[in-house]
Amino acid sequence: MKPKKITANEILRHSMHDFLNNMHLIQMNLDMGRLDEAKNLIRKYSLKCNQFFDVNNTGLYNTNELLQMFSWTYNKVTLEIQTSLQKRGAERYDVLLKDYLERFIQSIYPLFRGYKEQLLKVHILTNETLEIHVDLKGDWSPYTWIEETFNGLFRMEKEVNTESQIKFKLIASERLE
Template structure:
């Protein structure tokens, strides 16, 4: 799937729209006397910001940019990101990782069935070595993900490939 670059104005427009929606949701919960739910939302949005900075701090800036904006381009796909990042120095994996995730989504996206929720979960972990777990849940036509072109930088471990779930892990070579 070909797409155009996103302008700075479009990025800001998306961010402001999301920000206003989040603030309205918190305000609605406060107005209804549901302070625990409002506090939980504040924690959720704060954690999302922390993870954004953590991903950048380990050197995965291009990957982070793609993860944060891909759902704006691939509108039938919800992307959930989780990060447990302790070690820095992942810069050399950044561009290949972003390209890999993008190729994966571009390959599967035309096969998605739009009437069902499609969720792509990406968990980045760098306790010992960089490990990325990718899981796509939804419904699509039969598909086999075979792209493993990392030239030794990352190793792919396939876990599941059905018509409702694809799951694999990527491991840094060092």
């Protein structure tokens, strides 16, 4: 399944639509006197913005673009992003990482079945090296790993491959500066 190509105008339209929906949800909670819920929503949206800037600051611009536009392209999957970023300098891994993540989701997407929620968690860590932890939970037909050569930039640690969970790590081959 090929993802839908999105124009700059569509990106802006989606962004403005999401922004307005978020503001209306906060306003609704304030109007109902649910201050704690409104504060939690503000924290949630602020965290999402901080994660965007954190991923950009590591140099993963293309990967960040894929992750930020993910729900618009792959609406059968809920994406949850986590970041634990302490170092910069991951630029050389960016295109390869984005391409691999895109090929992974494109290969599993047609295998989804039923109406069960499909949840993809991507945790990006930079300490001494760049690590990407991927955990997909849901319901799909059997999945065959995409055999990849990462040109020596990454090694993959496969952890789980069942009809309800796929879990793996991509670990950069060199330390970040």
